[in-house]
Amino acid sequence: MDVTNIARISRHDVVEGAKSIYSLILLIALWELITQAGLIHYYFLPPLSDVLIEGYELTVSGEMIQASLLTLKRAFLGLLIATVLGVPIGILIARNRFVGWFFDPIITIGYPVPIISLIPVFMLWFGIGDVSKIILVGVGTFWPIAINARNSARAVNQNLIWSARMMGTPKRNLVWKVVVPDAAPGVLTGIQIALPLSLIITFVFEMVAGGGGLGHLEIQGVRSFTSTQTYATLIAIMLIGFVLDGTLRKIRRRLLRWA
Amino acid sequence: MNEGRVIASNVEKVYRSERTPTTAIEDLSFEVGDGEFFSVVGPSGCGKSTLLYLIAGFLDVTSGMITVNDHAVEGPGTDRGVVFQDYALFPWKTVMGNVTYGLAENGVPKDERRETAQHFIDTMGLDGFEDTYPKELSGGMKQRVGLARTLAYDPKILLMDEPFGALDQPLREALQDNLLDIWRELGKTVVFITHDVEEAVYLSERVLIMTRHPGTRKQVIDIDLDRTQDREAIITSEEFTETKNEVWRSLREETKHTV
Ligand SMILES: Nc1ncnc2c1ncn2[C@@H]1O[C@H](COP(=O)(O)OP(=O)(O)OP(=O)(O)O)[C@@H](O)[C@H]1O
Ligand SMILES: [Mg+2]
16 A cells, blocks of 8 residues: 555545544453453453463564464365365366266365365375365365366356357367356465465364374364463464455455456 | 358258257358358248358358358358347356457457457447446347457357347437448448348348248349448338338238248
């Protein structure tokens, strides 16, 4: 954001901004008030100010940043694998009968499996290291990505395909020229759905199996009776989710100006 | 030699996609001469769109034959251009991108593409909207883009499926006259589908009236109007009214059974 813009923020903007988040401000104030008054045991819910101080200390010590990077790396690599495999497979399922016959039953069976229930199996097979976590994220986020790609490629307007054909596009180029761009909004929706899922899978795996990361840091707080650490990590997780979701939305708006 | 003759001989089209096969067109024969403006009217569901898609090569005839310049139609080709009722523009391309598409697919160099496209964009009164995406255009503008993109790659035969059906009267009249000018100037063959009797009579040299479902040839009526006159003179002339009534009565015999 450039400086002149910041300078031009008016009172009206401030009032409007406050209106849009007043419920949050209220909740935060309530949190601080109730805890400072000692209405809730410190261990269950420490005051927000203590949580923020803890968060600050964890940040300057590097612990929080390291944990965040670890979690982000696992979630992101898993998501990347799922996207690279899921988008082309989803589109091929829609465009090719044989690929469809092969993968449709797999998706029907695979999609409803609560992916978290596979954590013990993955620990058996791949251990508790990064690889195990990344693969689980990949498997878990593959379904929504592939299904959204498949459904939007199936829904491609027949008249658009015919339009391309009449203007001279050979059949073999239809996927690139028509199917992929027409399906792009749906494909991106799939990735947007998969993003929080990739974080959830990573957190839970880290909580169960350790090995660092935000999930590990959060549950460590409970186990060592420092609930400020648990809450500080929770806030970090929320912030990361919020920023990533916002980034994806921004990318979507930039990429799909036409939609 | 690039001529635009269309001959349909005993065409039958059966859709087999559903559980019970639907005969859309039955034993339909007619000829459209090179450079002729030929309209098709008929009750809803009688197979007009089907007929157009058969000529375009999007669908295959079940029996009988359609030839374009004595060659049996075997798929889409750039000698024919369809103007769709729902426009079927590529939403991810700008007006310029849509109009240049056919030229690009046929290997026309870049600056020549833009020049040709610009000419038809101007002809259609779309100058200033080159960089606009379809979603930001009104229905009438989209239809003009649809016409411009089809004219740009210069098909000999224009196949138009109720192109002005969704437009209001003044816009429809303007585009009709626009189309007549283009037809005269460029010497295209036009197969024009409409449910508007007045439109059919005003525009065309001959009108094919189809029976109700399953569609076949009911009658072909010659239209003999003094085309040197302007719209008002034509529309208020006795010949026009007479021909219109003749087409209307013929069509009416088919529709009154269904209602
Ligand atoms: N893909 C399809 N599968 C099965 N039947 C179809 C298909 N498309 C059209 N039909 C049937 O074929 C017949 C002719 O349809 P078509 O769309 O050609 O009619 P139309 O004359 O263009 O109608 P309208 O004036 O309403 O546009 C209809 O009975 C329709 O139900
Ligand atoms: Mg139709």
